[in-house]
Amino acid sequence: MVEEAGFLNFIGNKNDDHQFFERNHPQYDQGSYSIIYRANHRKTLEIVAIKQEFHGLSRSTLREIAALTSLPRHPAVIEFKEVVVDDRDHFFIIMEHLENDLKRFMDVKKKPLNLNEVKCIMNQFLEGVSPKILVGAEAYSCAIDMWPVGCIMAELLLKEVLFKGRCDLEQIAQIYIVLGNGEPDDNRLMQKFLAATSSTGAPSVTELGFDLLKKLLEYDPEKRITAEATLNHGDISPFLNSPSSLHTPTALDKAYDDYVCDMITLAKSKIQLSYARDCRDSSSLRTTFVLSEPGTQVIPTKPPKLSYGDPREIAKLDRVMGYEASLLDRHLGAKAQELGHKTSPLT
């Protein structure tokens, strides 16, 4: 339970010392599905982060914890402690507390990161994804998905989220706006970076860096650059050979090092979360829409599959795609207006 009595806010089960916490920070972070508190364990006084879930256990939290617990214990991996359900059916996820994460770091830092800082974070981040760390991970059959690595690299450079969608559809619209519909369009992405450089002073990306970004943000997962190849990419690899120079006080101060550690943690959880989706990225656009069409019923006990040879199926696919395309177009039209275009970039 959460009691808002003066400065005292207690969380957990009063009758169980081991599941009882005291809030020590007025308000930490609030999202739409959860709120995060900082608290002390009442018995051990250990500082923890507590995430309260509003509607039971959300999909993202479940995936996050499942990913975290499947990784071997590692100082750079945030520790999941337990789930506490109180007598009023409130859900609390107890995690190791980190003073800073990458998002807060970027919010606090007024100037955009310089290229070296971005490379340094990317490099540490990639080490985190390397097979070395994941060897003990429980089960992952697909290659690690590098798409979110590209998103984070772009975010580090732009100092803003690359694809800002509030729902799946908007997210897809955003991706089309930035990367183009169909074959990725380098020009649009480049324009975004040029605009950021002139307006906020974001560092201008080198040709090599842009090349890496393009390869990370490749639509087809078969063609997308792998973690291993990224480590050998010309834009990143020079840093691998001289990691010590990055940690000298002149290059990075202590606080920055801490932020980098947190960044790796964040990155790892993000990558873990997405690996499950890797194998079907390229088809997810189509299949998601087809499978979510109301009234589509597959005969029970048979696994759903799409028959592409059946004309009725093709007609249905066309209809759904047409419907989604018109929705998408409306979204894109609105977005395009915001961005100063006269017509939707799709048309």
Next chain:
Amino acid sequence: NHEELSSLLNKEQENELYDGLQESPSLAMARSEAVEWMLKVTGHYSFSALTAVLAVNYLDRFLHSFQSHREKPWMTQLAAVACLSLAAKVEETQVPLLLDLQVEESKYVFESKTLQRMEILILSTLQWRMNPVTPLSFLDYIARRLGLKSHLCREFLR
């Protein structure tokens, strides 16, 4: 890449419920009803095959570890709903609400609160190991080894 195959074989777990099912016809009956129901709902919502496989995997592991109440008829059904919900959360992009999941003539209908608590009980019983090696892991491996990359193959294996 033999490493991947041997790692899959290493991580694959036996179904420990098997003996229990041989010994107890009532458990076998309850489990088979629950699995049948889960497959119906999987069809209803067009969930992927992996979602169904995961749901059955979670249910079997849960029934094996949590023996005290498994003879109660509603318990297996409650576990089945929660396992299917967890599998959908792990695997699907669109997940129905807990109440909406209880379609296809389920014998009992449970409140969201009850199901949410059950989800946590199952997660902790399974120690949050939600990505087990399944037969589909091997199919996926074989398909990749054979270079079956076409869209149709992927859809078939989903």
